Amino acid sequence: MTNPYSWVDSSLEAIRKANWYRSVRTIDSRPGAVVEMEGRSLLNFASNDYLGLAGDDRLIAAAVEATRRWGTGSTGSRLLSGHRSLHRDLERAIADFKQTEDALVFSSGYLANLGTIAALVGKRDLIFADRYNHSSLKSGAILSGATVREYPHNNVTELKLQLQQWRSHYRRCLILTDSVFSMDGDICPLPQLLDLSEEFESMLLIDEAHATGVLGATGAGSPEHFGLRHRPLIQMGTLSKALGSLGGYVAGSAPLIDYLRNRSASWIYTTGLSPADTAAALEAIAILKQEPQRLVKLRQNVTHLQQFISEKLTISEENAERRSPKLLPSGSPILCVQLDDPALVLSVGDRLKENGILASAVRPPTVPTSRLRITVMATHETSHLQQLVESLVEILRTPR
Numbered sequence: 001m002t003n004p005y006s007w008v009d010s011s012l013e014a015i016r017k018a019n020w021y022r023s024v025r026t027i028d029s030r031p032g033a034v035v036e037m038e039g040r041s042l043l044n045f046a047s048n049d050y051l052g053l054a055g056d057d058r059l060i061a062a063a064v065e066a067t068r069r070w071g072t073g074s075t076g077s078r079l080l081s082g083h084r085s086l087h088r089d090l091e092r093a094i095a096d097f098k099q100t101e102d103a104l105v106f107s108s109g110y111l112a113n114l115g116t117i118a119a120l121v122g123k124r125d126l127i128f129a130d131r132y133n134h135s136s137l138k139s140g141a142i143l144s145g146a147t148v149r150e151y152p153h154n155n156v157t158e159l160k161l162q163l164q165q166w167r168s169h170y171r172r173c174l175i176l177t178d179s180v181f182s183m184d185g186d187i188c189p190l191p192q193l194l195d196l197s198e199e200f201e202s203m204l205l206i207d208e209a210h211a212t213g214v215l216g217a218t219g220a221g222s223p224e225h226f227g228l229r230h231r232p233l234i235q236m237g238t239l240s241k242a243l244g245s246l247g248g249y250v251a252g253s254a255p256l257i258d259y260l261r262n263r264s265a266s267w268i269y270t271t272g273l274s275p276a277d278t279a280a281a282l283e284a285i286a287i288l289k290q291e292p293q294r295l296v297k298l299r300q301n302v303t304h305l306q307q308f309i310s311e312k313l314t315i316s317e318e319n320a321e322r323r324s325p326k327l328l329p330s331g332s333p334i335l336c337v338q339l340d341d342p343a344l345v346l347s348v349g350d351r352l353k354e355n356g357i358l359a360s361a362v363r364p365p366t367v368p369t370s371r372l373r374i375t376v377m378a379t380h381e382t383s384h385l386q387q388l389v390e391s392l393v394e395i396l397r398t399p400r
């Protein structure tokens with residue numbers, strides 16, 4: 001008899017051998033621009049807490065107060081015993097923020113994508129998906145049972161050709177895209193995608209995980225950024241990045257949201273969002289409205305860091321050939337410095353950490369080319385940005 005679980009060990013071994021093994025890193029402090037890790041203070045360029053709200057005293061107070069009033073758990077699914085007025089308050093606040101008719105909150109952004117995509121399309125339908133889409137969009141597409149066709153990243157010409165060729169063979173059609181791409185930082189061509197969705201009678205769902213609280217004059221996301229807030233569109237997003245809490249949402253027309261309440265399995269058959277998470281997200285939206293300077297500061301930081309990187313990082317002569325770093329195009333606080341060699345990107349990440357800086361080394365197969373992924377926060381100081389760039393320049397100049 002062989003042990004039916006023995007494959008786990010051999011798979012782990014294979015993962016280790018391929019250098020794909022991953023493990024968690026423990027942070028021992030509140031989230032912020034500076035965090036404690038392994039007994040040291042590190043400058044944090046690896047967080048999605050763009051506005052610095054996850055450690056804000058007001059969000060913490062709102063979560064504590066909601067826990068005192070409503071308890072720790074919501075005890076059931078929303079349609080049974082798990083619905084509180086707090087949930088509805090949050091959904092109204094999201095709809096107001098997004099200027100949509102209604103919104104629905106899920107237990108996470110990942111679950112929002114699974115449940116929404118699987119409710120919108122099925123076996124007789126067609127999905128077009130950007131090749132660089134987030135894992136949750138890809139999983140939702142597979143779960144739905146629809147035919148999935150990927151198009152090259154942000155390539156609307158190719159998407160149009162595919163729509164011309166395939167759209168008429170299927171009942172419904174759904175186009176899926178990140179609005180800010182999580183591993184690249186660039187933005188989807190929303191105006192052209194909206195035009196195509198109308199021309200080919202297709203639904204369009206954008207994943208606003210890295211756009212909510214980040215893009216647009218009030219932080220409402222990419223439709224606001226492009227001045228296209230009133231076109232028909234399905235917007236999903238998360239409460240766990242710029243909004244500093246946990247949970248996901250879908251915002252759109254009232255009938256769409258009503259339909260999801262009746263047909264989205266990952267919303268119906270799961271426990272309602274906890275009172276603490278709900279209250280924290282509600283507080284974050286209120287703060288975003290009261291403190292527009294957070295967004296201003298975030299954008300200034302992004303511009304400054306882009307300037308520092310392009311001034312300092314590319315000029316150095318030692319950076320010839322394969323070591324030559326390239327700043328990938330970005331329209332967001334996600335800035336990626338491409339370094340073509342995966343081993344180099346890992347060692348740069350390690351050496352940054354030795355220098356007291358946390359940034360993510362991202363390699364294939366997660367992304368097509370190795371890169372250092374840097375995320376900027378509104379709460380970074382200019383000296384933090386300078387320290388990052390000086391450290392990077394020094395590391396790239398002195399190979400080990």
Ligand SMILES: *Cc1c(COP(=O)(O)O)cnc(C)c1O
Nearest residue numbers: 108109110134182209238240247
């Ligand atoms: C983080 C992320 C999600 C998932 O959101 P969670 O609330 O963390 O589950 C979905 N899509 C994109 C693009 C993301 O970056």
